[in-house]
Amino acid sequence: MKMVVPNCSNAPQVFKIDDKLCSFVRRVLPGGHLLEMNNAFHDEVVILAFRGSSWLSNQDGRTYHETPGSVVLRDAGQVFSTKTIHCDEVNGSDCHEIHISQEGLQNILNAHGDGEYGTFDFSNPVLNHEDLHRRVIHTLSVFESRECALMKSTCLAMLFRDIAEVTHKKATNENKRRSNRRHRDVVEYMRENYDSEITLQSLSELANVNQFVLIRQFRDEYGVTPHQYLRTYRVNKAMKFIKQGLKLADVAQLCGFFDQSHLNRQFKRTVGVSPGKFFARILE
Template identity: 35%
Template sequence: MKSIETRPQIKREVAEFTHAKELGGIELLNASYHKQNFSRHSHEGYTVGVIESGAQRFYRTGGNHIAPENSIILVNADEVHSGSSAAEGGWSYRAMYPLPEQFTLLNEELDLPANGAPYFPEPVVHDRVMADTLRMMFHTLDTSENRLLRESVVYSTMIKLMSRHSRSKIDIPRHAAAQTQLELVKQFLDDHPSVDISLEELAKLAGLSPFYLIKQFQIKCGLPPHAYQIQSRVRLAKQKIKQGYKLLDVAQECGFHDQSHLNRHFKRTMGVTPGQYAKEFNSKFVQANET
């Protein structure tokens, strides 16, 4: 009897990006990664993820953390974080990225402060009940077109998450004048991400020394100015992609050297390529990028 020769299983990177229409549209990710390595980055929304298998290692809140199977990852909006495998076989997870204003719509239910935006102090949460609730929400969004059911599940899940794991954030007082100057720099990079500006020019804008600007900006935003600029460019790229721009035009208009430069930074931030992201929002994407 001949022995059957088997080939070793090839582990593949799989990432499916979608969005739910509820609450104005919430971005969703269903991914399995083996070699994916997210650089330090931030999102305008929160990251709420459930580890389905394996384990993820990531940076958040000034330290490194490991999220094993069945745990929940929580990253606050605009909070710098990273991500890579903490297990030999990689990790798979489901995640959603609600915006602060989407949480605000729910603030009356929990008597939250006026801004309604929660703060999640723990990067990794071991709460099997909440993890199963999130899984049920993802399953409903995957399988049901019933708007009442979908909205009810999303609303109740987000309220439950806030009530179990959030608190009001207490900001550490800092020098008001310096904070105002740093905010000017942050606002400029947010409003003009594609502009090729030097550190000297940013320092002059803020009325600070270049060295002081780098040090204090990283304390305030979690990233040095050049890395924050990349994040602002990725955010602008997302907007352009949603509007149906060709990827080559997106790269040029957002300040990237070329499309390859856009692809690299986009995937290291979003976990999917610009092309995968575009297909979810623009049914004419394929035709537009073939012309």
């Protein structure tokens, strides 16, 4: 199903396709348009390729320059900040995104891979690889057109397999991967139990490190503390429930907030507007 989100002439346009394998998003920025996102993250794995713009991003305490011709990988739950540093004044920019769950990505790699590269290595999120960049854009065009299911699934599987190979050739040392695995367990636990009370002690026991060490290491890797990550994740979930028309009191309970007042404070602190104003903008 293809969906077009209408926007005013000076704002980005968003085109989305939902498929049983994954979803595809194409964002079109008008000439000279600049965007900035701070401490954001996706619920799914995202693969991006863009034309007509350059970006400066930060994650894991490192800065990356994302240019046309590169492919950007965002792991599910990975906190990042990014801003446009250049957008073509005449033709604008378009960003092609592939969104897929971690489970869906693994299923495709297991089904079509040869076992040598089990999954993506996200330790190097920016791949300066023009062939992969071209193929990301081509894959989205295949799903936008009326191509057969076999071509779609083959194109997607080969792209994922080759990204896995390229990223593993750029992988960092094993010690950092083990540290990332501990923090990944913490992230997965918070995402699975966001509607419940979560303590720093329970997270430190899960990671098998001292509480203060966990805060420092987690912040070094993700750019935020575990508490800030959980707050943002809960607000993201609240936004989805609000879009569905649920009452704010119910949303607060579903998302692990103490009450509606607690939801209001944390929502405004994260999004910049109250839940009520956010819902009003959706209606507009």
